[in-house]
Amino acid sequence: xxxxxxxxxxxxxxxxxxxxxxxxxxxxxxxxxxxxxxxxxxxxxxxxxxxxxxxxxxxxxxxxxxxxxxxxxxxxxxxxxxxxxxxxxxxxx
Numbered sequence: 001x002x003x004x005x006x007x008x009x010x011x012x013x014x015x016x017x018x019x020x021x022x023x024x025x026x027x028x029x030x031x032x033x034x035x036x037x038x039x040x041x042x043x044x045x046x047x048x049x050x051x052x053x054x055x056x057x058x059x060x061x062x063x064x065x066x067x068x069x070x071x072x073x074x075x076x077x078x079x080x081x082x083x084x085x086x087x088x089x090x091x092x093x
Contacts, residue, residue, distance in 0.1 A: 012060040012063045012064050012069065012073065013072050013073065014060060014075070015074045016074070027048060027077075028047065028078040029047055029049045029051075029052040030043055030045035030075075030076050030077075031052045031073065031074070032074045033059060033071060034071065034074070035068075046078045049075065052075045053075065056075060059073055
């Protein structure tokens with residue numbers, strides 16, 4: 001484990017959101033990379049949870065090599081969108 005893991009104030013932290021109520025068969029993830037210094041967020045995915053961890057480590061290694069800090073990398077579960085309410089149905093004219 002990297003010393004910055006789970007520390008949101010570290011130069012490059014990797015955090016993981018709770019996957020508690022995600023079905024075992026549906027473990028797709030999205031990787032969010034937040035640069036707090038410039039207030040930008042990038043998203044990568046969907047990918048498996050394991051692939052998200054590997055990608056997070058690669059990104060952190062690259063950022064640390066460039067001397068960038070203030071970046072938080074978060075692995076979050078990808079959930080299916082909820083059905084929109086009928087009044088937002090765009091198929092109606």
